[in-house]
Amino acid sequence: MFLGLLLALAAGSLVSMQNIFNTKVNEHTGSWATTTLVLGMGFVASLTIGLLFEGKQMFTLQNMQPWYWISGLIGVGVVICLVQGTKLLGPTYAISIVLTAQLAFALLWDSLGWLGLEQVPFTINKLLGVLVIVGGIVVFKLGGRRESQKSKEASVLGLE
Missing domain, CATH: 1.10.287 (Helix Hairpins)
Incomplete structure (x- = not known):
C-alpha cells in the first residue's frame, strides 16, 4: 500500500509539472503542435524504455478488448483540454x-x-x-x- 501511495503522489506531481511544461510549449507553438510533441516524445520514451525492460514481450497483447485501443485518442483530448484549461484558468x-x-x-x-x-x-x-x-x-x-x-x-x- 505504501508503494501505491508513493507512486500516486509521484504521478500527481508529474502530471502537474507536465501541464506547466505543456502550457509553456503552447505559448510558442499551437495546441496541436504541443499535443503532437508531447505525445510523440512520450511514444518514443515509452517504446525505448519498454524495449529495454521488456523486450519483445512488450508487444504481447493477449485478450485485450478492441475498445481499449482508444486510450491513445483519449490522451489527445487530455493534453488539448489541459493545455487550454491551464491557459484560460x-x-x-x-x-x-x-x-x-x-x-x-x-x-x-x-x-x-x-x-x-x-x-x-x-x-x-x-x-x-x-x-x-x-x-x-x-x-x-x-x-x-x-x-x-x-x-x-x-x-x-x-x-x-
Whole structure:
C-alpha cells in the first residue's frame, strides 16, 4: 500500500509539472503542435524504455478488448483540454478542477461498474468527500478574488 501511495503522489506531481511544461510549449507553438510533441516524445520514451525492460514481450497483447485501443485518442483530448484549461484558468485552478473531475468520474464508474471495473458500492461518505474537495476549490478561487479586489481598489484609491 505504501508503494501505491508513493507512486500516486509521484504521478500527481508529474502530471502537474507536465501541464506547466505543456502550457509553456503552447505559448510558442499551437495546441496541436504541443499535443503532437508531447505525445510523440512520450511514444518514443515509452517504446525505448519498454524495449529495454521488456523486450519483445512488450508487444504481447493477449485478450485485450478492441475498445481499449482508444486510450491513445483519449490522451489527445487530455493534453488539448489541459493545455487550454491551464491557459484560460491558470495552473492551480485548472489542475484542481481536473483532479476533482477525475475523482468524481472515478466514483461514478466504480459505483456503476463501467468500463470493465469491479462494481464498488456508492456511499454518502464518498460523495461528501468529492463535495468537500469542490468546496475547497470554491474557497480557493473566491478567497483569492477578494484579496485581489481589495488590492486593486487600494491601488486605484492611491492607498498602496
